[in-house]
Amino acid sequence: MNATLLESLTQQLPAGTVLVGDDIGVRHHCDWTGRNPLPPMAVVRPASTSEVSTVLRLCHEAGQPIVVQGGLTGLAGGATPRQGEIAISLERLTGIEAIDPDAGTMQVRAGTPLSVVHDAAAAVGLQFPLDLGARGSCTIGGNISTNAGGNRVIRYGMARDLVLGLEAVLADGTVVSSLNAMLKNNAGYDLKHLFIGSEGTLGIVTRAVLRLHADARERLTAFVAVDSFDALVALLGAMRRGLGGQLSSFETMWSDYYEFAFQAVAPGPRPFAEPHSHYALIEMEALEPQADLARLESLLADVLDAGLAADAVVANSLAEASRLWIVRDSAGQLIPTLKNPISYDVSMPISKMADYLAEVERRVAPILSNRSVWVFGHLGDGNLHVITSLENPSDAPSSDHAVYSPLTGFGSVSAEHGIGVIKRDWLPASRNEAERALMQQLKSSLDPRGILNRGRVL
Numbered sequence: 001m002n003a004t005l006l007e008s009l010t011q012q013l014p015a016g017t018v019l020v021g022d023d024i025g026v027r028h029h030c031d032w033t034g035r036n037p038l039p040p041m042a043v044v045r046p047a048s049t050s051e052v053s054t055v056l057r058l059c060h061e062a063g064q065p066i067v068v069q070g071g072l073t074g075l076a077g078g079a080t081p082r083q084g085e086i087a088i089s090l091e092r093l094t095g096i097e098a099i100d101p102d103a104g105t106m107q108v109r110a111g112t113p114l115s116v117v118h119d120a121a122a123a124v125g126l127q128f129p130l131d132l133g134a135r136g137s138c139t140i141g142g143n144i145s146t147n148a149g150g151n152r153v154i155r156y157g158m159a160r161d162l163v164l165g166l167e168a169v170l171a172d173g174t175v176v177s178s179l180n181a182m183l184k185n186n187a188g189y190d191l192k193h194l195f196i197g198s199e200g201t202l203g204i205v206t207r208a209v210l211r212l213h214a215d216a217r218e219r220l221t222a223f224v225a226v227d228s229f230d231a232l233v234a235l236l237g238a239m240r241r242g243l244g245g246q247l248s249s250f251e252t253m254w255s256d257y258y259e260f261a262f263q264a265v266a267p268g269p270r271p272f273a274e275p276h277s278h279y280a281l282i283e284m285e286a287l288e289p290q291a292d293l294a295r296l297e298s299l300l301a302d303v304l305d306a307g308l309a310a311d312a313v314v315a316n317s318l319a320e321a322s323r324l325w326i327v328r329d330s331a332g333q334l335i336p337t338l339k340n341p342i343s344y345d346v347s348m349p350i351s352k353m354a355d356y357l358a359e360v361e362r363r364v365a366p367i368l369s370n371r372s373v374w375v376f377g378h379l380g381d382g383n384l385h386v387i388t389s390l391e392n393p394s395d396a397p398s399s400d401h402a403v404y405s406p407l408t409g410f411g412s413v414s415a416e417h418g419i420g421v422i423k424r425d426w427l428p429a430s431r432n433e434a435e436r437a438l439m440q441q442l443k444s445s446l447d448p449r450g451i452l453n454r455g456r457v458l
């Protein structure tokens with residue numbers, strides 16, 4: 001970063017906005033992966049859209065590359081600084097600007113943590129259904145930029161389905177305010193989609209209008225064991241048909257993940273006496289709790305009678321339900337205990353999953369540090385999280401190859417975490433030449449000097 005730019009940023013922004021040297025906290029050195037940490041040349045913390053615009057205008061004029069940082073819980077290396085970059089952190093652009101409970105909308109600044117959005121919606125008797133393990137630290141701007149998924153996609157869709165409008169600042173500082181609050185608006189291109197899921201490469205999201213939903217009166221949680229992958233898929237079908245729109249989660253764990261997770265994060269009695277091959281955590285949104293509980297129990301009795309499920313329990317307290325969710329969300333504890341772990345986030349048609357996993361296990365077997373490949377995820381969304389643990393770190397490219405190459409032609413190398421830096425070389429496995437060329441054209445037209453999140457995605 002040249003001295004003139006630093007001087008301009010310091011002069012044109014309020015005191016305390018620009019941090020350099022020892023004032024830069026280590027949290028700005030990398031995202032949650034911890035891979036390739038690097039201190040940025042400076043951290044700029046704008047507190048308004050116009051300040052974001054000033055920073056980008058000055059950086060654009062100087063050709064200064066920048067990296068955008070939200071809550072830094074990303075898993076694709078996208079928010080990790082690269083050589084010569086300054087970081088624009090949204091940590092001071094926070095707060096709920098407006099809630100309309102009748103229309104079911106909330107306008108919010110991009111740096112607001114997801115859990116704050118949840119609490120604000122709950123305070124008016126509504127819910128913002130996007131939910132994921134990093135809810136306390138991730139920001140709504142990061143969720144939008146990565147098109148985050150999470151635990152309730154089966155019922156409410158991904159971030160894209162929950163954003164009505166947004167405001168973004170382009171690389172040259174132009175503010176595009178498209179804070180639409182209407183469900184229907186077909187007046188020309190819906191520009192918000194350029195910024196949702198583009199991982200900060202086309203603009204910085206500064207504000208958004210979110211879509212709120214009626215809150216469930218209660219959430220019923222069941223935990224079901226099955227003895228084969230086919231039974232797991234049949235169970236999903238039975239739950240979809242039996243619970244309809246009230247099925248809000250169908251989260252799955254393979255036996256190794258389940259064993260580790262209970263041991264590590266939820267010691268004490270397990271829900272089932274016998275081990276099984278797969279487990280499903282099922283959540284139902286209850287509108288009439290007594291009647292809905294009876295319906296869920298009867299459905300579970302049917303799947304047990306039909307031999308689809310091997311065992312099943314319904315959580316009978318919030319504490320029991322939250323223990324099961326802690327187990328499901330324990331990847332954050334599992335990964336640091338493994339030798340040279342790599343975490344993958346892939347998606348594909350459910351009909352291809354069994355063959356795909358068998359192929360991955362065959363290919364990675366020679367390089368694993370122990371026999372296990374940990375698998376869990378959002379089966380109802382066709383999304384699996386796969387973790388490998390390698391004997392030698394130098395085998396990482398072979399592990400990537402084993403997991404990604406069998407997906408070519410039918411699956412995605414990123415179901416929900418994004419491409420970032422880490423998966424950039426694998427984009428061609430999921431997007432064809434024409435798609436990539438159009439992406440590059442959009443990038444060049446919106447960010448002609450290539451200053452925004454350079455080297456991410458493309």
Ligand SMILES: Cc1cc2nc3c(=O)[nH]c(=O)nc-3n(C[C@H](O)[C@H](O)[C@H](O)COP(=O)(O)OP(=O)(O)OC[C@H]3O[C@@H](n4cnc5c(N)ncnc54)[C@H](O)[C@@H]3O)c2cc1C
Nearest residue numbers: 070071072073074078133139141142143148149150200205
């Ligand atoms: C324990 C754990 C569980 C997780 N579970 C899930 C899950 O179930 N589903 C899921 O989808 N993800 C999950 N994630 C990944 C992560 O939480 C999400 O990707 C989240 O949306 C990132 O938000 P963030 O604010 O931390 O973004 P960051 O990590 O700061 O940034 C992520 C990307 O978005 C860009 N960015 C951030 N803010 C903006 C902005 N305002 N404008 C433009 N670009 C921006 C960054 O440059 C970067 O490329 C999980 C992560 C952890 C640690």
